[in-house]
Amino acid sequence: MELNNFKNALNESDVSLAANILTELYIENPDKFKKSLLLSNSLPEPLGRSFTDKKLETLQLALILAGEQLIEKGIHILNFTRDFAQLTQTIEIISKNAKSNQERLLSCDFFNYSLSEQLQMFCIYIEDQYRLSTETRTNNKNFITGMESEVAKFDADNVKGVKISETDRHETLIEIADTLFRLLYHNGKKTIENEVNFEHENITPYEIGSFEEIIYLALQRNLLVDMWGKFKYRDWELKVIEKNGITHQLFIPCIKEDYKKERIAINRYIYQDHININQQHRRNLKANNKSANYINELSNGLDVTNIQALFQLEKNSFFKANVIFKNSINGQLKTLDTIYYDIDYRGIKLIDLIKGFEYLTTIAFIYQEAVSKTFDQDEVSHYKMLSPILEKESLIEQFSHLFDMDYVIAQKVINILTFSDTPLLDVFSQPLIYAGRNKVIFCPTLILQMHFKRIIEMLATELKIDVSKKGTDFEKELRFILSFNPCIQVNTNKIEFKAYDNKDVEFDFIGLFNDHLLLIEFKHLRIPYSDKTKKNALDNIDFGIEQVNRREKILKHDWEKIKEQCSFGLPNEPPEKVIKLVCTNIFDFSTIIREGVEIIDSSSLLKFFMSPEIKGTSLGSEINEVVIQKLWKEDYPSVEEFKSFLECPVAIQPLVNCFEEGAKPIAKIKNNDYNINFFDYSLVKDPFENIDPEIFESKSTIKKVGRNAPCPCQSGKKHKKCCGA
DSSP, X not given: OHHHHHHHHHHXXXXXXXXXXXXXXHHHOGGGHHHHXXXXXXXXXXXXXTOOHHHHHHXXXXXXXXXXXXXXXXXXXXXXHHHHHHHHHHHXXXXXXXXXXXXXXXXXXXXXXXXXXXXXXXXXXXXXXXXXXXXXXXXXXXXOXXXXXXXOOEEOTTOTXXXXXXXXXXXXXXXXXXXXXXXXXXXXXXTTTTOOOOOOTTOOSTTXXXXXXXXXXHHHHHHHHHHHHXXXXXXXXXXXXXXXXXXXXXXXXXXXXXXXXXXXXXXXXXXXXXXXXXXXXXXXXXXXXXXXXXXXXXXXXXXXXXXXXXXXXXXXXXXXXXXXXXXXXHHHGGGSOGGGGGOEETTEEHHHHHHHHHHHHXXXXXXXXXXXXXXXXXXXXXXXXXXXXXXXXXXXXXXXXXXXOOHHHHHHHHHHTEEOSSOSSOTTTOOEEEEETTEEEOOHHHHHTOOHHHHHHHHHHHTTOXXXXXXXXXXXXXXXXXXXXXXXXXXOSOOEEEOTTSSEEEOSEEEEETTEEEEEEEEOOOOOOSHHHHHHHHHHHHHHHHHHHHHHXXXXXXXXXXXXXXXXXXXXXXXXXXXXXXXXXXXXXXXXXXXXXXXXXXXXXXXXXXXXXXXXXXXXXXXEEEEEEESOSSSSOOHHHHHHHHHSOTTTGXXXXXXXXXXXXXXXXSTTSOOEEEEEEEXXXXXXXXXXXXXXXXXXXXXXXOTXXXXXXXXXXXXXGTTTO
């Protein structure tokens, strides 16, 4: 492959060969020149260990020579020059600041501590920051929206004028841990199994300058990695601007509004979890309250100065405490695709992994509650209790005993959830931190922040579990559900033939909605958790967009064939009015429009056609329900209402005006480093704070549930004997 030769040319400083390859690549496809180079992995990676200034210099000289060759061939090079500048400037900027970071890192005194001290110190810091953050979680409202932790209302450390949310602060700290732990394991790989002292008395991360420095360096590294990922995979652009006589390098998305929609999706996932978990809580209110009370009793009686006391819980006591976590996990997994239930990893089934989640979250919460009741922040000896080092064997034996699980399976589950020098996933998904000699650091906050659905999906990706067959099921399911709406005619036959362009075609969905034809392509995707996987998901969607637009052309050329195979009667001529959609199972790109086709999520699509009433429910001394909004003015939907809905679906509507855009800086190490900034949106207002009060205050529309009425939790019991007890 030519680009492999290009990489070799850069490594060997062969400017002439590199320039020839660049010239041919640009001539072949000018519009994809930059993207092809970036995705080929042939460029000098500014954050890679093999990066050298010599490779960058060779690239710059090759681009200059390629430009001259293009001019000689009579090719206009304005776009080439723009791509040239974007590539070389970005690599130069990120590599220079990363080099300063690396030099400072190598001289940091934090590395003088033993590996287990380094790891435990950071886990203690995570746990203590969580403890301190609980003091900020109160609000002056008498209700919870589920978005309180997402609002940017705290000053960012060491950055003036930037606000962050509690979730930002918490996740950033864990991202730093993930980066730092990998580095510490790399540096300590020769000594990790030789350490004998794991009893670090009076260990604390505070009043240690090198600890603060290592956090600062890891954060800067993470931000540089993030910027390079967005430039490489997401088509972000570099702009050089002057402000108060200072030059700034600003990274921005190509389409800000599309990036905002992606940020909205993140909050939609969070709110969805909040709703699902609370619905599950509502169904199990009585049992959960008993469980919470029992946890309180257990934590009162737990001696946190003796970690072995945690492993002496009786089975009956554990499962009384376990109820609330079991229900919460079930709530979060409510939206997990059924295909993941087929996971089988070396004999471990999904149910085994879910039991592991239940086990760890239960003992972590009991222990965290117990520590909070005796912890004295002025007593240095107390800090090690926040994240103690313990034998992994103790966890395996207790887990196996409590769940009557085969020891080998229990061991495999605990190993999956352990982050080590060769991690399968990340610290978010593997919260037990390996400290050497079969010991782990037990940090309750890391355990309790686990997002179980994310872990399962990421594990399936790592194991290369094929989910492609789910796409067919997804398509059939949506087509079946939509066919129940009498206002739209849905084709239920297979429409497949050789089209006018001599290529085969198959229609995922064709329907008639009043005088409009509905063309929908369904794409079942994994939720993307990185810029690379988002790029892959969008590539899949782009293919769907291409398919929809091709089918629109086929309508005009092969209408008779479509009429013959369609399950309902179509008009003699193809309708002039066509609504084109790509429907996905994820929220990430909803309402983004490309080439006349809108991306919509299945949740929103079904909401409009099948469940047009927007209801709110409050859970307090009684359960109240209120209809907040109706999507149809009449008893049936109109095309105009659907088009209006597509512009801003009801799930997105509350979030749209709650974001504030701005540029955020990446701190630099040396004065002569580049002033890098990146564009971002911050959620500055709780999107539901003005909606939830309606549930409490709107007396005319509230549906109060009577004591003898069926309970809204759908348990089948009377309200007075269920949630109303």
